[in-house]
Amino acid sequence: MTDAAPAPTAPTGAEVNAQVAAPGFRILAQYVRDLSFENPRAPESLRVEAKPAIDLGVEMNAQGRPDGLFEVDLKLSIKATTDQNAVFAVELVYGGLFALQGVQEHDIEPLLLTECPRYLFPYAREIISRATADGGFYPPFMLDPIDFASIYAQRKQQIGGTAGSGQA
Template sequence: MTDATPADPSGTPAQPPIAGFRILAQYVRDLSFENPRAPDSLRLEGKPQIDMGVELNATGRPDGLFEVDLKLSIKAATETTPVFHVELLYGGLFQLQGVSEQDIEPMLLIECPRYLFPYAREIVARATSDGGFYPPFMLDPIDFAGIYAARMQQAAQKAGAA
């Protein structure tokens, strides 16, 4: 009995699996689009002010898989009136493989959302387009590594204050 990686039939040692993940499913959990001043909001003069919020959540499941949720909240308004409000909760089911314990959280909160983002972006664009806005609202890329770093810094400050 050895701890060595077994050789493949060609006689070369088998390589350990490369760290990464598999996307098993992607889905919309919740989608809300509000256009409270339609049709007047469709003839908007100038550019509205955009307020965007991003939330990330990852949850382990008993079967060893992980659910990752990307929540986007986008509000557009002029100085005096709301234009539209989109809320999207987009999720994915992931299987991690060969990921060290210390890398699980960054993988779930940085890399997995990076793969979910283009699909969430398309859903937001389609919702605003279907709401009568042209051009549709296109989300700029999101710095998930920056969000994660800010979250870790906030947790460290909270732990230091305790």
């Protein structure tokens, strides 16, 4: 007589439902909503010898749709200057269409404003890099990774602090 491992069994209906109901999201579409690149002093701006100062703006916005899906926009604004002279400016609004499944209502906002932008960011970063390269800048501008959870937490804290200070 040999010791044999038990034969695998098919998942029960409850196990299948648990797998389907696990919280998560799917990216249904990604798109450039708006893109602007300015190189106002070309070709002189291409000969910049000093490292330009970079002013970076990051905004995340999300809204529900009547069909139950969610639109998430990641807005990135980059302005490079040297000695008060503009080198380049890039503004990008990169969006995505997301379907949520099994997400508790109190978890929807943090998911839409932290995880969804995190998945959109690499594509937005590449678009900005290509725009600066096409504008004649070498090396092209590469955004550092962004901590969207930290930005979301700071925004919530500011909103909470503002709301709390107004109640006196």
